[in-house]
Amino acid sequence: MNVLNLLFGKPLATSEERGEQVGSLAGIPIFGLDALSSAAYGPEAALTLLIPLGLLGVDLIVPITTAILILLVIVYFSYRQTIGAYPQGGGSYTVATENLGAGAGLLAAAALMIDYILTAAVGISAGVGALISAVPSLQKHTLGLCLLILIILTIINLRGVHDTGVAFMIPTYLFLGTLLIIIVVGIFKALASDGHPTPVIAPPRLPPATAVVSLWLILKVFSSGCTAMTGVEAVSNGVRAFRDPTVKNARLTLSIIIALLIILLAGIAFLCRWYGIGATDPGAAGYQSVLSQLTDAVMGHGTFYYVTIGSILLVLSLSANTAFADFPRLTRSIAINDYLPHVFFVRGRRLLYSWGIAALVTLTGLLLILFGGVTDRLIPLYAIGAFLAFTLSQAGMVVHWFRNRALGWRLRAAVNAIGATATGITTLVVLVAKFVDGAWITALLVPSMIFLMVQVKRHYRSVDHDTTNPEPLSLHKIEPPLVVIPVDRWSRLSEKALRFALAISNDIIAVHVESGLGDQSICDEWEQKVSEPLRRAGLPVPQLVDLKSPYRYVLGPVLDFVLEQEKANPGRQIAVLVPELVVTHWWENLLHNQRANLLKLLLLVKGNQRVLVINIPWYLHGH
């Protein structure tokens, strides 16, 4: 327990729970981190696919970014409305379930679970990517560094999220500050040099073009670039955390976040074109992230560079952390509706949904290991989940307005319909464009997860049906059980068992298994030590049954006998008394056969409603 306390903090009483409410400025790091940090991998993901086009690719980043920004603005207006309509927090799962039905809710649930796991995996791997750009010698430890960060995040999160607010603030503003400075300085230099600025440190030369531009390629680049939009739904999920006036504060926060994201994405795109910065081959030696090249080109390789890269690493790791906050809440909501195992809504010692965290860590770790911790390989799986959730959320909002028909519902429905259509089309584009590269994994996972969740629900429903008891206690035919005691020899254990049996029932059968290996019958001893004293006291004498076992099995004959008795006495309960030696040290168990435990297990597996097991422990050394 002490190690647990040290690592994860002392257990918290239920009464220690408290709400924490934030204003719009404090809300930016908490809810904007995920969205803003996407700027660190979204443009890079797009540029990586443009490598084969050489210089032309770098030119193309501006129009493609423009398309993404238009989509972003549409989604922004859409989510503004969700915030107003669901001030208690409107995650895609809730909105889809309430408005589109359970099926759409499950689809959203599956999409979101995948999205959160990928948020964690991509955040960590992109952070490590930034680190590798600064310290290339760490390249060979990519996966190890990823897993290290995952472990650190796990420990922090198992301690609880009470104090993470402040921890978020500094790196987020550092990240924003450094990037904005780079963008402002870069644009200034570019304008001053008539669009041809001289880089402080020249980026690696762009490779010669090896492919020609095609619509297919543009779609793929757009799909990858869309990962820059992931995380914008965070504010609408957490409206409840804002200070009064809740909705207004939340909307203001969302607006600021989207505005900042637009500045970052547009700034990065323009600077890349002006400075001629393209992506380098990820996972290969000499890899340098786009933001690292950009910082070098605009600001040089000094202290500012390292502060920038450090803040990127921190922000990306912390953006993974938002998955730690959201995934367990999501699985809890799903589990409350019986679609996931109920452990997901059991609160751990620190008032957290520990099982949700455990599931997230396991799956994220698995993903990082499978893909070697390289962001570029994870990107194709990523956007699908996020955009599917966007689409379902917006579509749900459309239905919501149709049902509510409040003032101005038509306009609102139209805004959300545009959002749903735009994100829906994007989902399809991403699915098709990235199918071969990895989107097929997501496409397979979603229906499998839905199938599993439906099975889980079905199980819980059947358990509920089987165990719910509308009737009051029935007093019909309450009678003592028929007691069966397996007896090895006359010992203190068998005496204890027999005394207990005599206390609860008059129908007792002792069974003894003879394996024909020279063990003498216990009949005489039984007669003398058991039957005789009972007879003298005028009490009923238990029957002793000798079972033959030609193959030396002991448990089989006992089990068969119990089941026979169960058949022979319909409606009667059979209580099997299992005397068991309890040793003081675990290793002493090696010196005793585990027949008692095996018998208990067999009776449970092969038995039925009328067979009960009574465990009679015998503690060695009388403790």
Place this chain on the structure above:
Amino acid sequence: MNVLNLLFGKPLATSEERGEQVGSLAGIPIFGLDALSSAAYGPEAALTLLIPLGLLGVDLIVPITTAILILLVIVYFSYRQTIGAYPQGGGSYTVATENLGAGAGLLAAAALMIDYILTAAVGISAGVGALISAVPSLQKHTLGLCLLILIILTIINLRGVHDTGVAFMIPTYLFLGTLLIIIVVGIFKALASDGHPTPVIAPPRLPPATAVVSLWLILKVFSSGCTAMTGVEAVSNGVRAFRDPTVKNARLTLSIIIALLIILLAGIAFLCRWYGIGATDPGAAGYQSVLSQLTDAVMGHGTFYYVTIGSILLVLSLSANTAFADFPRLTRSIAINDYLPHVFFVRGRRLLYSWGIAALVTLTGLLLILFGGVTDRLIPLYAIGAFLAFTLSQAGMVVHWFRNRALGWRLRAAVNAIGATATGITTLVVLVAKFVDGAWITALLVPSMIFLMVQVKRHYRSVDHDTTNPEPLSLHKIEPPLVVIPVDRWSRLSEKALRFALAISNDIIAVHVESGLGDQSICDEWEQKVSEPLRRAGLPVPQLVDLKSPYRYVLGPVLDFVLEQEKANPGRQIAVLVPELVVTHWWENLLHNQRANLLKLLLLVKGNQRVLVINIPWYLHGH
């Protein structure tokens, strides 16, 4: 079960056990295999240590072999007498325990266990060594081949030893036949050429001498060579297996085995000197076993060569097999005296002591892996165990004669005393000479094993003391227990548990844990569904206790409550009824908390003599 049957044969009934009795000729392969096969690695082990002496080393093999043969003859006469004195089978463990006491018996037990494990390991590794000599490309698979043979032997032995007699006969006689032909032909060629025969295929040139001869080296060579004597005790262990006249047949068999062994060892020594054959570096490329070189030199590299090597491989593997026959019997004898866990005398489905075989296989496999399957590295550990067992056996015989004082006992005691002295001195020589090379492992293992065996005995004795019951059944104060039922909500499970409780006792307490997470109290429902009907029927109403749990733990409060009740009711038994959901498929367990199982475990660990657990299973889908 079907896979088991296919691999290991159908289970055998106890009544299917039968004795198999052999004559002296059939006895040679069965009891001589281990001893005779030692000729394949004993001389080689000695020659390996003589490599640094170059040509001089090969000359020295003859006098050293002579010393070993003298020791062998002494041991022969010693064991002849053991056969007469212990016609029911006189293994070292039995002889030492009976005549020298339990301490010496444990020493012999430890020595023999080590000896058998090394017999298996050395037999297998030397067999693979022969194979590698014939097919050098297999060298890199040494360990893999060793483990493969171990697995094959395990499967054969788990089927049972009924048919192994015939399987032994052919390879043993093939081995003897080919080696004797080589020796006769070799001696003939040597005599015909005046002691300078021309090899058909010249052996690898002996390396130049890099060391000078010393007493220390001679002692080490002698110690290694002594491994050629391992296995000669087999006949005296198994006298009972011989046909009438038992003792005469057994002695004749022993005589023939020893005579053959002498011929083999002497023959190999002389041929090595005449042909100038030394050992090659084992475990290194270009390794060729001494017998392989010898066969090449005398007979050439034709069919005869491959038949010889094949028979050596088979015989060595089968000599490992004798450990499979003897080790489980030994551990059984030790376990019957309570010095080893009792599983070692439980007979498996094929009437074998399966746990003994399992222990042997595990330890042999471990040894092979640790030493890379190279015979030469195992040899230093080997001889100690065997010679320690020889010594204790002979010393025991001396005491035996002193006690019996039958006709001619003085002479017999003298013979055994010479044997004991000679083998005792050899044990010391081997221990000292081989200490650094590995004998220290054996020297550490023996006392550790004795310590463990004494602890095991102590435990069994204390269990026996605690559980043996000389008294007849006490009828004093037999009363129904106080029943505690943990209740979650009113369900069919709780109804079943409550009905059972009402059937066996009038004192019932239901406990409900409130964790303050919004679960409503069950008081009202309890009153209406339980208390009310009972009151109406005029039956005692069980108490409902609400336990508060600020930290949301459920099991802790229940456990504490049970232990409190136990303290508050001295002398009373507390029966805890644990309702448990039994699912149809194992994976359904993932959907339910394992509280029932954890509670049972906690009650067992933290409970005491007066706390019992009654398991009330509820089978889903009413099966």
